[in-house]
Amino acid sequence: MEMKAHKKAHIKQAHLQGSLIIVGFGSIGQAMLRLLFQNIEVRPEQVRIISGDENGEDIAREFGVAFTPHMLTEENYHAVLEPCLSKGDFLLNLSVDVSSLALMELCWRRGSLYLDTCIEPWLGGYTDKSISVSLRSNYALREKALAFAREKQRGATALLAHGANPGLASTFVKQALLNIAADSGMSVKKPTSSGEWAELASRLEIKAIHVAERDTQNTARRKQSNEFVNTWSVDGFVGESLQPSELGWGSHERHFPADGARHGFGCDAAIYLNRPGAATRVRSWVPFSGSYHGFLITHGESISIADHLTLKENGKVIYRPTVHYAYHPCDDAVLSVHELAGRNWRLQSNKRILRDEIVDGVDELGVLLMGNAKGAYWYGSHLSIQEARRLAPYNNATSLQVVAGVLAGMVWVLQNPNAGVVEPDDIDHEVILEIARPYLGELVALYTDWTPLRDRGWLFSENVDWDDPWQFKNIRVT
Numbered sequence: 018m019e020m021k022a023h024k025k026a027h028i029k030q031a032h033l034q035g036s037l038i039i040v041g042f043g044s045i046g047q048a049m050l051r052l053l054f055q056n057i058e059v060r061p062e063q064v065r066i067i068s069g070d071e072n073g074e075d076i077a078r079e080f081g082v083a084f085t086p087h088m089l090t091e092e093n094y095h096a097v098l099e100p101c102l103s104k105g106d107f108l109l110n111l112s113v114d115v116s117s118l119a120l121m122e123l124c125w126r127r128g129s130l131y132l133d134t135c136i137e138p139w140l141g142g143y144t145d146k147s148i149s150v151s152l153r154s155n156y157a158l159r160e161k162a163l164a165f166a167r168e169k170q171r172g173a174t175a176l177l178a179h180g181a182n183p184g185l186a187s188t189f190v191k192q193a194l195l196n197i198a199a200d201s202g203m204s205v206k207k208p209t210s211s212g213e214w215a216e217l218a219s220r221l222e223i224k225a226i227h228v229a230e231r232d233t234q235n236t237a238r239r240k241q242s243n244e245f246v247n248t249w250s251v252d253g254f255v256g257e258s259l260q261p262s263e264l265g266w267g268s269h270e271r272h273f274p275a276d277g278a279r280h281g282f283g284c285d286a287a288i289y290l291n292r293p294g295a296a297t298r299v300r301s302w303v304p305f306s307g308s309y310h311g312f313l314i315t316h317g318e319s320i321s322i323a324d325h326l327t328l329k330e331n332g333k334v335i336y337r338p339t340v341h342y343a344y345h346p347c348d349d350a351v352l353s354v355h356e357l358a359g360r361n362w363r364l365q366s367n368k369r370i371l372r373d374e375i376v377d378g379v380d381e382l383g384v385l386l387m388g389n390a391k392g393a394y395w396y397g398s399h400l401s402i403q404e405a406r407r408l409a410p411y412n413n414a415t416s417l418q419v420v421a422g423v424l425a426g427m428v429w430v431l432q433n434p435n436a437g438v439v440e441p442d443d444i445d446h447e448v449i450l451e452i453a454r455p456y457l458g459e460l461v462a463l464y465t466d467w468t469p470l471r472d473r474g475w476l477f478s479e480n481v482d483w484d485d486p487w488q489f490k491n492i493r494v495t
Contacts, residue, residue, distance in 0.1 A: 030424075030452055031431035032058040035105035035129075038098065040089065040120065041112030042068035042077065044249050044370050045134065045180070048416035049423060050080045051409050052456070056424050057431070065101065069112070076411060089115050091139050095123065104128035104173075109427065113252045114140035117177070118161055121438070125165075125172045130430050134180035134423060135257075135317055136162055143256045150261050150291055151280045155315045160283040166438035174436040176444075179426030181382060181418040182342070183318035185398075185457075186228045187441035188449045189384040190322055193396040196462055197221050197389055211325040211442065218326050219336040224269045224388030224487040227299075227343040228318060229395065231306040234347050234378030234402055234414060236371055244367040245357065246349040248380070248415040251368040254346070258295035258354065259362055263287055263315035264489070265323020267339030269388075272482065272490040286324035286337065289315075293362065294342075295354050298494035300469040301343035303381040304395055304461050308471070310494050311343035312354070318342075318441070325442040338388075339489055347371065347378070372413050375402045380414035383461065387487050392464040400458030408456055421453035428452050 037059055039046055046066065053059065061081035066073075069088040077084040087097060094115065102108060108124050110117060110133035117136045124131040136158040143153060151157060162177055178184060191208075194217050198205045201221070208214045232248060240246045247254050266288045276291045290297060294314035302308045319341045328336040345351070349371070356365065383397015398421075400414040409417060429444055429452075430436075441449075454460065468486035473479050482488045 029058045030056045030428040033063065033107060033431060035063070035103065035107065036101065037064045037107045037109060038101050039064065039066045039109045039111060040098075040115060041110065042066050042073045042084070043111065043113075044372065044416050045419050045423065046111045047073045047076050048409065048412045049420040050076065050082065051411070052420055052424055054080070056452070057427065067097065091116065091119070094119060098123060099127065102127040102129040106130070107132075107427070107430070109423070110134075111423075113137060113250060113256060118158070118165065121162070121175045121177075122165065124175060125169055128173050130173050130434060131175035132179055132423070132426050132430055133177060134419065135178050135183060143260050151278070151289060154261055154263055154280070154289050155317050156263055156280055156283065156287050156289065156320050159317060159320055162438065170437060171435070172437050174430045174434050175438045176426050176430050177438065177440055178317040178321075179441050180422040182228050182230070183316055183321065184422035184426060184441050185418070185449070185453060186318040186384060187322055188446040188453070189397050190226060190386070191446040192450060193384055193386050193394055194218055194221065194223070196396065197386065197391065197394055200391060201389070207447075212328070215326045215328045215336060218338060219328055222388045222390070223338050223386050224267060225339045225489070225492070226322060226387070227301045227341065227385040228316065229301045229303050229343050229385040230311070230380070230382045231303045231309055231345045232347045232350070232378070232380045232415060233306065234371060234375045234380065236349070236374045236376055238374060240349040240352045241367070242356075243365045244369060245353040245365045246347075246369045246371060247353065248347050248350065248371050248375075248413050249419065251370065254350070255357065255364055257314050257316070258312070258357070259293050260315045262290040262292060262294045262297040262313045263341070264313065264319050265337065265340035267323075268334050268337045269485070269487065270339060270489055272488055274489070274493070284324045286327055287320040296358060299341065299343045299492050300494060301492075302385060302393065302395065302465060302467040303383065304463045304465075305379070305381055305399065308467055309345050311345040313493075314342050314344050316342045321440050321442050339487075372411070372416070375413055378402055378414070380418060382418050392466050393468070394462070394464050396462045397460070398457035399461050404458045414458075417456050421456035424456075425449040425452035
């Protein structure tokens with residue numbers, strides 16, 4: 018096992034000339050202020066926060082940052098934000114229920130820089146029964162963003178979906194591929210295009226990639242009835258939990274899910290299941306907790322990584338890995354999801370985000386690459402609550418991993434202000450990793466002989482594919 022911890026010298030990584038408008042000030046916004054000023058040359062008077070409620074106003078005041086409680090809607094966002102944005106300004110979107118595409122389009126017209134942590138619709142978009150399940154997906158939201166990019170082509174940089182995952186997950190995949198290649202004795206230059214990365218993944222025989230996360234943070238005050246508890250945004254987690262399960266669909270797969278469907282438009286790199294992510298479980302593995310059952314929650318990286326690692330010959334796909342999230346949140350969040358399901362997906366009345374009351378635990382967040390002859394390979398962050406608190410106030414392990422991705426993405430945008438619309442998979446992963454690494458605790462790189470077939474069928478007979486452990490049929494919990 019390779020484990021590395023890095024200390025931060027707080028060297029300014031980039032300079033912001035204009036204003037910084039932060040939309041949304043939940044757990045991630047509150048967690049990042051200290052690190053923002055440590056990493057980017059920006060004065061408090063350049064920063065303005067616009068949030069849907071007054072939560073965190075005291076933290077903004079502590080840092081001397083202007084705070085405006087104002088709920089953005091489809092009807093008022095233009096009037097509220099346009100006067101704040103001009104060429105050289107930066108809009109950092111950390112909100113939920115505010116359309117990423119609307120804010121990105123406004124920034125494009127104003128010549129302003131843009132970054133978000135996921136592609137959000139307007140309030141209610143995730144559960145809008147007037148549109149199809151397919152159109153409620155992250156696949157559909159991404160396709161709209163890519164269509165905008167193709168139409169506009171040039172303009173100020175808009176970096177889509179760059180937090181921990183999506184965001185750092187794409188960085189981890191690239192570094193993991195290079196590590197496996199080196200360990201296999203392959204002489205490889207760092208790829209410079211999606212096609213070259215896909216060729217490398219194909220040569221390494223990577224069949225499946227999990228964003229494998231296990232959160233063990235805990236508190237003495239346990240979840241109560243009619244309460245949803247989480248270590249990051251409750252609304253954000255519930256929103257994505259109620260979207261359909263989505264996964265990049267690999268070229269090696271030979272058992273199409275009975276409840277699966279293709280979208281029928283766009284890149285065709287992913288499929289969806291006709292069930293919410295919170296009702297879909299998958300088998301996965303992380304180094305310290307070992308094997309576990311996680312939720313197949315939809316995430317943008319499940320689609321973008323699969324798309325970017327696709328090889329085609331004469332228009333036909335000849336290689337693509339299966340890619341999806343395998344998320345085991347903190348134990349009280351798991352209980353909250355079970356209660357949510359029992360309520361037929363109607364959110365509990367009370368919400369609580371764990372931060373200062375956490376007494377112990379870590380967040381293991383990485384990528385598990387499967388199929389190579391050396392075994393499955395996990396690469397990622399092992400960050401404890403104690404280390405997170407040492408590095409920055411108003412954080413837990415989960416929020417700091419997200420903030421690391423946000424900060425690294427912001428620095429890249431400031432260094433590349435005219436790149437147009439880009440995804441995490443488009444940018445230099447080494448730059449991102451260098452900036453984020455000091456906030457990720459221990460970076461762990463480890464091979465394992467785990468497969469989803471381990472100990473299967475000893476108690477009850479199971480319908481599995483013994484010939485290929487990395488079939489999604491074997492990974493899914495049914």
